[in-house]
Amino acid sequence: MKWYTFSTSEIEKKLKTSITTGLTEKEAKKRFAKDGPNELQQEERMSAIIVFLAQFKDFMVLVLLIATLISGILGEYMDAIAIMLIVFVNGILGFLQERKAERSLQALKQLSSPKIQVLRNKEWITIPSREAVIGDIIRFSAGDRIGADVRLIDTKSLSVEESALTGESVPSQKNGATSLQGDHEPGDQENMCFMGTLVSNGKGTGIVIGTGMNTEMGKIAHLLKSEEGLQTPLQRRLEQLGKVLILVALLLTALVVAIGVIQGHDLYTMFLAGVSLAVAAIPEGLPAIVTIALALGVQKMIRRRAIVRKLPSVETLGCATVICSDKTGTLTQNKMTVTDVWSSGKSWQITGTGFELTGDFFNGNQPIEVDKAPALKQLLTFGVLCNNASIKFGDKKGRNEYQINGDPTEIALLIAGEKAGLSKGALQGSYQIRDEFPFDSERKMMSVLVRTSDNQEYVVTKGAPDVVLSRCDNILWNNRQSYLDDSRKNGVHQAVERMGSRALRTIAVAYRPLKKGERITSTFEAESNLTFIGLQGMIDPPRPEATESIRECQQAGIKTVMITGDHIVTAEAIARQLNMIPDNGKVLEGKTLASMSVEELEDVVDDVYVFARVSPEHKLKIVKALQNKGHVVAMTGDGVNDAPAIKAANIGISMGESGTDVARESSSLILSDDNFATIRAAIEEGRNIYENIRKFIRYLLASNVGEILVMLFAMLLALPLPLVPIQILWVNLVTDGLPAMALGVDSAEENVMKRAPRSTKEGIFSRGLGWKIISRGFLIGLVTISAFCIAYAESPENLVRAQTIAFSTLVMAQLIHVFDCRSERSVFHRNPFGNIYLVWAVISSVALLAIVVYYEPLQPIFHTTSLNVRECLLVLGMAALPTFALAGSHLFKNNKYKGQAIKHSSFK
Missing domain, CATH: 1.20.1110.10 (Calcium-transporting ATPase, transmembrane domain)
Structure with a gap:
């Protein structure tokens, strides 16, 4: 069927689906039962009988069987029967061992299968691509591999690399709004995406119109050969x-x-x-x-959350001398946490890390009640309101079971409010969001227009402190609106510097009460004449287990190097918390790295423990420099641009939770929990x-x-x-x-992680x-x-x-x-x-x-x-x-x- 000729509404009717709600779980299960899993047919597995008989194909075993047969003919029945029984039992043992290995490898394939995002019952969920059915609404973005054939609904700067299907290496531009007529080859169907192709830029949403063998890739499945068994x-x-x-x-x-x-x-x-x-x-x-x-x-390894894709990497792991690790999510929790707040010249500290919804507030060593600190309460309240993150609580267990969605920074502000008893759901009873001016990289701010229950309207703004401060005329001081003079501006700058010196990322919050009947027509108008409320300082805390894992790696003769796109101050502060950097250790910034050749980097790379403000393109240079110095390098990554460095490393490691399909396919090891401790365990x-x-x-x-x-x-x-x-x-x-x-x-022996890494040239004897x-x-x-x-x-x-x-x-x-x-x-x-x-x-x-x-x-x-x-x-x-x-x-x-x-x- 020429799906590219139909409009979105026509496809909805034909497939009995909805682009706004998706399929119900019941309907999806019904279609899955009818059409089967969304996967290409694999080469048939060797039957158990053939595997069993293969245990006896060895020449010497055959000679023995012939010899026992002769002894039986000569009258030595008991010897002949006994020997054949022993050979038979040996065959059973070999058969069981071989089947166990086969099941292990099959389990690996299932664990490393790609995931897709699908709309079911009005909610976006993540499922294995094999569970996608015709009529599903799926979405994808740069780095994702398309899990089925889809008719595009909506696209934003979407381009897809379709060489696996068409042989064309240049990415194809896609447009969901286009309607095509006549006959078109897959490479010319710009409103279609196909199973197995790769999103190289942008994002898109589409309706699944073909799964499994009923896809374009399925039509040429006979050209696809199963991957040969890899010998280490x-x-x-x-x-x-x-x-x-x-x-x-x-x-x-x-x-x-x-x-x-x-x-x-x-x-x-x-x-x-x-x-x-x-x-x-x-x-x-x-x-x-x-x-x-x-x-x-x-x-x-799977039980320890490390999925091996390529068996040679298991051997190479024992030879690793350097681990180049991402910071966010691997060495840290990837859970931004507000730890410090500042308002009216006062500072407060908040306990609790990660996504914990409970914590206490301190002013110095004195615990305080938020209700008795009006400025603090208003700062936290507006941080929750000017926010698109959400916390969805379970129906049965209440606050003990919840799901968090949204930008990490906004989640941090939301949880800071939760710790003060200011939940978003409760506040929405008193405050109604009337309009929103989304964040963009030029303004570096986000604003919302809110109306209180007594019909008072406010503009609430959050963003980078220097930008927000430049839009403020007043400041909340001693619970009153006061003029923002140079002295108080300096006080704000000093608070930002204090937080920055501790590697805290700072977000400023400001507001402006609107006059009755006043209408806002632009972002500039909304974000002017503001009153500065205060600052919230947050950090992505180190994983508690990462410090011990790094120490154990050091004992094992393995150097840990942090590679991050974060600011150099933040990166160095986290590295020092993790005890990664020795007294003579160096930190290298991306702009310095960019100006160096690989040979120049080789001269200093052994002394560098943190690479900050590094782009993914720089990772390859780091890998090459370390390898040229004789190191066996393990490199982590999660993005499309990380793939070359992951592939070039001796052990490429990708993230199971946050990683893209491209990064996973380039890697030899997948961390199902994105945790550095899992690398050490592996x-x-x-x-x-x-x-x-x-x-x-x-x-x-x-x-x-x-x-x-x-x-x-x-x-x-x-x-x-x-x-x-x-x-x-x-x-x-x-x-x-x-x-x-x-x-x-x-x-393992007690000293297995206290020995130097094994040389790659070491012989088995x-x-x-x-x-x-x-x-x-x-x-x-x-x-x-x-x-x-x-x-x-x-x-x-x-x-x-x-x-x-x-x-x-x-x-x-x-x-x-x-x-x-x-x-x-x-x-x-x-x-x-x-x-x-x-x-x-x-x-x-x-x-x-x-x-x-x-x-x-x-x-x-x-x-x-x-x-x-x-x-x-x-x-x-x-x-x-x-x-x-x-x-x-x-x-x-x-x-x-x-x-x-x-x-x-x-x-x-």
């Missing part, structure tokens, strides 16, 4: 490492098989043992492990995710090394097989499953991880073969007993070792019960081990026999040696160094 640098490194480790494991396995055959072991038995060992030892799942760990970490979580991946790898590879060495030692020593194939697979299932996964959700893997793996293999030798020497005729002891020792050594993997230092540095998931995982694994050892029906299948108390003590003693011996040596070294340090200090 760590995943790529591990994938390459995995190939090397697979080759090494295969060579060692082949060596074990070859030596076994040479020594006279049965070829079939050694082949099956070799394949089982390869399946257990080859870390083919390392990249998948990282994906799962990242997905679990991302879910934790960095902590990012560091912990990386450390958990290292724990995962450390445990997995050390266990695999131990398993291979047990068999290799046995072959080199010409011993019987210490482990049969089904035991090898059972070890892999019991130890590499639940305990390994539990490490992925381990909590740095900080001694490679040595820990080899040394622990070697010891696990050594104690296992030792336990086997002891048991075999005691009763060579009872090979099953020796194999059971070796099997149990290997499992228990790995389960004890998993607790050692929780700390970079040793097992004694962390509470073993600190990760309850790990505790239960280990208990479950021990229970599974006990079942196959002591449950008689399973003993023939797993080639086990019951162990007595002495044998169990042998198993536990040998299994504990790798972890506790090395932990003890670590403690000894630490105590030795501490002792040396104490001796050294005593000589001074």
Whole structure:
């Protein structure tokens, strides 16, 4: 249908909607049920069966299955069935892990979906764009992405970038009043806007005429490909490492098989043992492990109000050295609060911050009642009346539940009145607003014409103190109208300066009583011969949690830089309240920054902690200068013009509440609460995710090394097989499953935010991880073969007993070792019960081990026999040696160094 040819009234009738009231919620739900969600069809998800079958496509698993099938044909039914069951259980675990990761990523897509403003039941509300329906009235402004196809109703300087649809890079000018006839391509339909296009300037309102696949974008949806899964640098490194480790494991396995055959072991038995060992030892799942760990970490980040859009940013978070943060709403509450008022030469202070509706008034240290201070009461009253902000109270909970709308400055004046008991609703019973002269940037004032209940009319004006004062002839002094002489003007200027020195933004309030029958015909006439009442000083207070977060970032070696468009005095005052600026720290103003080259900025950027009066265009220069100095930069932003700097930063961070769609799409991390503390939490979580991946790898590879060495030692020593194939697979299932996964959700170590940022060039095996893997793996293999030798020497005729002891020792050594993997230092540095998931995982694994050892029906299948108390003590003693011996040596070294340090200090 050619919607661009219809008038607004015709579309209203056709779609049964209203441009003044919008749709009702009931009607919107009815249309949503009929037409479905407003989104493009996505590529079909792989079915659960396909995902499950994919778990068995690995070459070595297929070889194992074929080998077990042959053993079944040869009559080894119990072994064949048991091995296939273990492989099946492993497949189920892999399937569940993969589906969990998929659900995590799906949740991210939903959380980061764009929002739109829609008129429902006469009220503008914000909803996810997928909930928009045909007939909805929506509005948008610069930086928003259009959520559906719309016929424009009203536009103001609206231009839309439609390259996603038309390929035209120059924004198209839009005009809702235009009526078109004939045939026009989408790029020429100037009274239409389309889903997926971007508002580059101005604002507009329109009627939704197409959603989902019934949009222009839907028509070309077949050209849109789903975004490819993004691999992180760590995943790529591990994938390459995995190939090397697979080759090494295969060579060692082949060596074990070859030596076994040479020594006279049965070829079939050694082949099956070799394949089982390869399946257990080859870390083919390392990249998948990282994906799962990242997905679990991302879910934790979501709970901490940080939405990850790009997985590589999780790794990069741990490397961040500088956070460039907006001030308003991120470091501060974005809730302007009146804290000081001045009138008639007197000052009052108001308690309560943010949008709290309660507070007390003080003159010095003396509390006062507003009713007993007429000048103060009139100042607050007129601040409420000359005001377009509103407070909407809930029907049930009264003042405990309310919604505030309007300009932050006007909200601050409104709440100051509420604290004095001067609510707008109550005042409107005594004062009627007759006319309004809106604020504009040239006049820097706003005025209203009010009539009292006794028919007295006033002009009430608020605005910038210097401008308002220039329009005043009189001043309210000692509750009387007095001439505004130079002395009293100086008193006003001094009050403004005092507030300004404390970074308070000042608003002046004045009034003029009208003569009976006097008519106002212009703003100049209204805003002349005024009487000055007083000043209200306000500030956007720092977030209480921001100070602590900045301190923790400093401890973590991360510098916090404030970048704001605010006045330099305000910015520096807030920064000092937050303890951001050290004694030698500098503050740089935008005009100075504009005159500097990137190279000149590099020379000073390390000493600058506040950039004030900065435009979004300057942010890119700051990012480049910091990066050229070797920093890993996290940059926050919310506007369209912030997008280049967000994209150029190592970690682009956008605002979930106040940010535009463009900023969000350019970012790798979205703060759902716009809070700096969330950045700190995300960095902590990012560091912990990386450390958990290292724990995962450390445990997995050390266990695999131990398993291979047990068999290799046995072959080199010409011993019987210490482990049969089904035991090898059972070890892999019991130890590499639940305990390994539990490490992925381990909590952060106490010092995770007290370490310097990780270098971007750091390898996965740095900080001694490679040595820990080899040394622990070697010891696990050594104690296992030792336990086997002891048991075999005691009763060579009872090979099953020796194999059971070796099997149990290997499992228990790995389960004890998993607790050692929780700390970079040793097992004694962390509470073993600190990760309850790990505790239960280990208990479950021990229970599974006990079942196959002591449950008689399973003993023939797993080639086990019951162990007595002495044998169990042998198993536990040998299994504990790798972890506790090395932990003890670590403690000894630490105590030795501490002792040396104490001796050294005593000589001074």
